[in-house]
């Protein structure tokens with residue numbers, strides 16, 4: 001395995017969060033009764049004319065700019081011709097030789113192009129298996145037909161399945177924070193295909209690629225790509241060769257099957273859509289949209305690590321969660337706690353407390369940013385220990401309040417009186433002679449029961465690191 | 479000159495049935511070739527610096543506000559369908 005590397009490019013289709021379809025004013029909906037949002041345009045009746053949705057174009061430009069693409073000063077739509085029952089007109093309106101955006105980058109992956117098109121209708125295949133093969137009739141629901149899509153095509157810059165998943169998560173949170181799509185994979189508003197080939201390490205030529213279709217969760221994407229890479233390597237090592245094919249990954253069995261290709265699928269006979277005039281966004285419009293872009297995950301993560309010195313993991317969690325990041329920044333602005341400490345609270349204890357309380361985000365809780373700032377400050381200044389801080393946090397999440405007042409009213413301050421603590425540690429050592437011997441003999445883990453004794457005596461208010469320091473000092477270890 | 483196989487392939491892509499016994503295929507081959515010859519004649523012109531014309535009207539950015547309008551009643555939408563079922567257009571399975 002070691003002498004092969006995989007070369008992976010992704011194609012992502014994202015449904016744009018407009019109110020209406022791409023070329024007609026039918027309402028967009030998910031999960032509605034079939035065929036209640038259709039009209040002569042999206043049903044492809046003769047003599048009807050499409051008109052582009054202004055908001056879809058705007059979302060398209062926002063997306064392309066957020067992905068660092070150049071915006072084509074003039075782009076046109078084409079007809080992509082093929083017959084399939086999910087396509088009412090016999091062609092899909094899409095962009096072809098001049099996409100809206102090109103030559104971008106997100107993270108470590110270059111973007112080849114980003115173009116606008118319309119979604120096909122939803123096909124349900126009848127028949128015993130429920131799978132496409134073997135069923136003799138299908139039902140077509142045109143509610144989805146004509147939904148605005150942006151198709152994002154990457155360069156083949158990805159080398160393994162885990163990176164593909166991570167990058168897709170970055171893409172999803174970028175698009176969500178832009179507000180152009182809800183990117184719900186289960187509902188199909190973000191769909192991913194992967195082009196996969198392998199080559200011997202150091203080989204400049206690309207191998208024959210296969211296309212892995214329509215994976216609908218991050219986990220399946222990672223597992224599907226892994227399985228396909230393994231299949232190709234096994235094939236080549238056994239002396240075979242990879243044939244161009246479209247593959248389907250079945251997450252239940254973990255197996256890959258070759259899908260029959262659409263007849264003449266490669267021969268789409270594109271030509272310019274005569275019913276739609278070109279898109280030519282003005283430089284003013286592009287500048288206006290660019291200026292209004294929010295700070296996106298990639299930039300935020302870089303800033304948190306570079307300027308605020310926040311650990312990478314916490315920075316990434318905050319980068320992917322705009323609401324948590326805004327809360328963090330509001331707390332940080334109040335002063336009193338360092339960025340690292342605060343980010344640790346937000347991504348650690350607070351995230352856990354919110355999960356436990358069943359809150360989707362901090363906005364659902366009673367905790368204020370000033371409450372968190374004060375709490376983190378109390379712990380950082382060792383006025384209370386971390387455990388007490390955690391307990392107060394859980395209360396703040398459910399009831400709100402001022403942590404300083406709570407600490408004072410309930411006498412929760414750390415036992416920091418050195419003499420008092422020293423006396424308690426002496427008693428702890430006397431009460432746990434066996435553990436004391438083990439610690440003295442070099443077994444650090446044996447310190448547990450001694451610290452436990454101190455915490456019981458102080459009702460958990462002793463400063464842990466200070467207790468450990470005292471124990472070691474008294475045993476002559478430091 | 480477009481050959482017979484090419485005509486049949488294009489017809490298949492366009493879902494057109496040509497009567498092979500009536501000389502339709504040969505007629506199409508002649509007519510399509512004539513069209514391509516005409517395009518070749520245009521291709522012979524010196525068009526250096528001339529942008530391709532994808533649209534003859536001089537308009538750009540004809541856009542629609544993203545506002546919901548009325549859709550068809552489902553019965554009306556399904557009325558022309560040859561085999562409606564379960565509120566949907568029932569069709570032969572594309573891969574059966």
Ligand SMILES: [Zn+2]
Nearest residue numbers: 024026039042
């Ligand atoms: Zn419509």
